[in-house]
Amino acid sequence: MATFNRFEELPVWQEAIKLADEVYNLTEGPDWKGSYSLRDQLERAALSVSNNIAEGFERGTTSELLVFLYIARGSAGEVRSMLCFLEHRSSFANFKPQISNLKSTAESCSRQLRAWADHLQNTEIKGQRHLNEKSRKQYQIQKDAAVFKKKLRESLPEGHPLKRGSE
Incomplete structure (x- = not known):
């Protein structure tokens, strides 16, 4: 987004x-x-x-x-x-x-x-007013982790249980 x-x-x-x-x-x-x-x-x-x-x-x-x-x-x-x-x-x-x-x-x-x-x-x-350096870093870590998980799932062979998104 x-x-x-x-x-x-x-x-x-x-x-x-x-x-x-x-x-x-x-x-x-x-x-x-x-x-x-x-x-x-x-x-x-x-x-x-x-x-x-x-x-x-x-x-x-x-x-x-x-x-x-x-x-x-x-x-x-x-x-x-x-x-x-x-x-x-x-x-x-x-x-x-x-x-x-x-x-x-x-x-x-x-x-x-x-x-x-x-x-x-x-x-x-909660909005810009509530963001500080710590919350910005935490948000970025979560975003990066989600991107990493998606790439990892995409690299798995077809039929692998994690390929479907279950964890």
Whole structure:
């Protein structure tokens, strides 16, 4: 799995920025037919996805990151809900393809956020704030050991009981 040092490097953050940018393209266009409050809510929810990813990433603990990932996912769902509403409004009939693309982008963000959250829930790493030299070395030793075991299993002859991964 890739390691990222800045939230701007995260594929899900990049997708979330794309979502916000495309929402703003819709709402700032001359053909926007929605009320100010709908526009404001849609823009805020869209921008909230990337902002919560960034804030969670910068917090420094896995538990805080998870909270913000779920908030971001909730915002992506809020965007999709509003887009579904727009799809049903006759005044937005000419925006069907754009709305469909926006929904796909929001769904992509949701899927990525869910996968990342699932991964984080199954890790023993508590986050950057909790890492010190000793824990970094221990983590690296465990990682190296796993790679070594995998290579060792691959070098065993077919049919060997350890070849299947049992220990």
